[in-house]
Amino acid sequence: MRSKRGYVRIRLPIWGFLLFLGAVLALGDPAMAGQLKLSTVRIDLSDRQPSAVLTLTNTGPSRSLVHLRLMAWSQVSGADRLEPTDAVLVNPPIADILPGAQQVVRIGYAGALQTPNERTFRLFIEEVPLQDSTGAQAVETILKISLPVFLPPQSPPTKVLAAAPPERGIPTVFMLNRGTRHARFTEYQLIGRGGVAGSLHKTSGYVLASTWMGYPLDDKDLAVPGPEKLRLTTEDGPVEIPLDPAVRQEMR
Known part of the structure; x- marks a missing residue:
């Protein structure tokens, strides 16, 4: 075989x-x-x-x-x-x-x-x-x-997504999976103060267990005032993830 x-x-x-x-x-x-x-x-x-x-x-x-x-x-x-x-x-x-x-x-x-x-x-x-x-x-x-x-993992699988706000001059949003199984999503969108939304990005994205991945942003996203969260369409339905600068420390 x-x-x-x-x-x-x-x-x-x-x-x-x-x-x-x-x-x-x-x-x-x-x-x-x-x-x-x-x-x-x-x-x-x-x-x-x-x-x-x-x-x-x-x-x-x-x-x-x-x-x-x-x-x-x-x-x-x-x-x-x-x-x-x-x-x-x-x-x-x-x-x-x-x-x-x-x-x-x-x-x-x-x-x-x-x-x-x-x-x-x-x-x-x-x-x-x-x-x-x-x-x-x-x-x-x-x-x-x-x-x-x-x-699947030995224990009941989990997926816990976290995200870091984009750094100045770097048109990328980073997602970290703290769980024990993959997270899959088909859309992502940056949301800022007052509900101002960035571009809706279509993708076939995966973040595997205990890893992180970066996904591209554009000029509309970089103009979003005070980015606060990331809206995702996942295989389990829509979710919103607060943007946390501390996530970058876990990625290192």
């Missing part, structure tokens, strides 16, 4: 892919991209349920060769980090799917017992370009898709 190389590539114009990816992350609907349809947009594993199934459907008129691989996913100093892992495996790592056919992919947890914090991974899926009947490789847009894979 050990995974070899594999990411995610799909035949789509770039604007079409971006619309698809935004809809998938915001709504959580089954994913459709180019020739491939994915049965889910996230995978949850646990000690009680150490394996899961993902179904890939080839909706196009030609065969589709797909590579898959899993990577450990963390966030360090405000940046995503991906590293090879044997804790979660994917089978098969390569799939040749005929038109109209399906491929069942199994994702299995083979690591140590659950840890105090949620463990996070990314499953990358890549459609490999095929040669045409003349032997020439067709020109196509090659893209990646990745699905998050979550393994």
Whole structure:
């Protein structure tokens, strides 16, 4: 079951892919991209349920060769980090799917017992370009898709978000997750004195357990008088987080 190389590539114009990816992350609907349809947009594993199934459907008129691989996913100093892992495996790592056919992919947890914090991974899926009947490789847009894979912590999971006000001249708001599981949000907005609001930013943001991430602001945000809180649309609903300068100390 050990995974070899594999990411995610799909035949789509770039604007079409971006619309698809935004809809998938915001709504959580089954994913459709180019020739491939994915049965889910996230995978949850646990000690009680150490394996899961993902179904890939080839909706196009030609065969589709797909590579898959899993990577450990963390966030360090405000940046995503991906590293090879044997804790979660994917089978098969390569799939040749005929038109109209399906491929069942199994994702299995083979690591140590659950840890105090949620463990996070990314499953990358890549459609490999095929040669045409003349032997020439067709020109196509090659893209990646990745699905998050979550393994919950030992104790009941928590997520406690905190945020620091933007520093002068740095158009970024920083969010810190003091909890033991990830926080995901699709919108964020800076709110100042008197309820004056900055720009509404659309995103597919994650702040993993016990880490912090920065998200960009713009000129409208920097003009907000006395920023007081950050309004988020999360997977659990809308929340408002007071801005606290002390959060920067925890980020160091």
